[in-house]
Amino acid sequence: MIEETGLIEQEEQDLYEHLRVVVDKGQSLLRIDKFLMHRIENASRNRIQNAIELGNVLVNEKAIKPSYKVKPQDVISIVLPHPPRDTEVYPENLPLDIVYEDDDVLIVNKAAGMVVHPGYNNYTGTLVNALVYHFQQLPTLPGNDGRPGLVHRIDKDTSGLLLISKNERAMTWLARQFFEHTIARKYIALVWGDLPEDGTVTGYIGRSIADRRVMSVYDDPEKGKWSVTHYKVLERMDYVTLIECQLETGRTHQIRAHMKHIGHPLFNDAMYGGDKIVKGTVFSKYKQFVENCFELLPRQALHAQSLGFLHPTLKKRLYFEAPLPPDFEAALEKWRKYGQRLETSD
Template identity: 75%
Template structure:
């Protein structure tokens, strides 16, 4: 059931409003910020002006200033971070690993097992509940009740880095980078099988017709949303391979569904078939070894290792990375030891 709930989280692209407005022929000249206030529900003038400054409001494909006056037949496109959900968020004193924080943003190293945002059956104990407590000493944000801003997410049982916007400007500026796919993100994954060479996986990701709890990769654009993952081999262990994945897009379960589609599902990914022995021998000692690895790493072997983006205020390139958590590291050590032992036989 929990995995089905996880799928209720939207794609990263869906965290943003992407609007296209064609101005009526009878429209009188009007400043674009005032015009959009009347056309976008719950959008303050301040929020719209931040979006214009960040370059996420285009008129006829061109960036404009807040003083621009709309004219009949203008085509306006808008990218805005979604406002917070209606679900009441209660601050909880949950310890967080925060490698970096400033006035605009913070980086969180999320542990496996933590849900990012409250939802059905997960109203407490989430990252957002923890952030609401962490932000309790900060001023209230207009229309946001002081709540932290998410611009991307990672699955409950995936560990690693997330960037959080602390004010409307930072949220808007970061949202544009995610929407434009200019954020650099790399994941470390342990997959079943011997991955022979580096490569890329593309396709349209949508819910599986056979099982609504999982995502599938299709060739048909009517069945899903376009997705791209690049992968690079880091280390081979014969029956499993350690790889690095770089995302171009941010679809629900993208890496998990992509790797399953090329017959290399994540090690111990119960949703995508990686929680059983897919490669290796039939000997009982090997089965016991894999079971021991599953016990050390009781989740999918996926870690969001690095993030790179342009800072909203300084405009400098920022890059962050975090080492593998203990469960992932200890599992790799067992595979290294097993591979060395097999080579000595």
């Protein structure tokens, strides 16, 4: 009996599968890799053995050796990366801002406006197209089929750090960390309004009934997945606030939906109501000032600033940061100067 007990969501939605297998009462003793090969679709023996060696396969909540033989009514839990979809991805020589690279992982500072992976209406010009081209210039590595392994995702108009695995072993190792929420990610966001203090937003995130493209926060667990975002105030600039967000969970549009939910949508986030004047004065000069800021930062003010994880081979935690991009910095500087003018006019 196999039941799918959950998917890691957010920008990394659908990248990993969490399966729970209850062994039948009449099952004879059989090596666990052979047993799972016949019960998990698209799972090679090598893929399963990698998962076992990395501790991603538990039997009765305990890690086991590859030689373990399943017994009747064992409860087996598995976290595996989904296999690549059977669609052609064409390599494209697109610029990449590579922050770090070794034989196992690649860290990219993604520019705002770049779609992460091919999909409807976006089959070219994506980060994955660029990564496929980049990987063609590298030696063939065991477990690497020449396609980059996305470990998580960020929205098209969000800038910042993305972690990519370069082989099956790294993918499986990182899958577990994402599943257990031990990969540390911090985002910088500019939100509308004056946030009074640091805080935490929680709730069940699911698709909006009114617009399926938008995520809403619900109190009902039947309507979504549990989500937690911690935020810290970094700087107040009268009608906007610069904050740092730390994700405890990873749901689609989590920060964007959470800040909208508490009445502080991200600055210039069109999908969540931040592309109009939410706080401020009625004066025409102020309206023009905000419009100028929108032109400088023509997207939601969200940047994936830092990323920390346990490396699959080095077995030590690595930490990376990416500075705010020029469009974000330009809008911030404009708001700071606006605030200074208000102070001198008081």
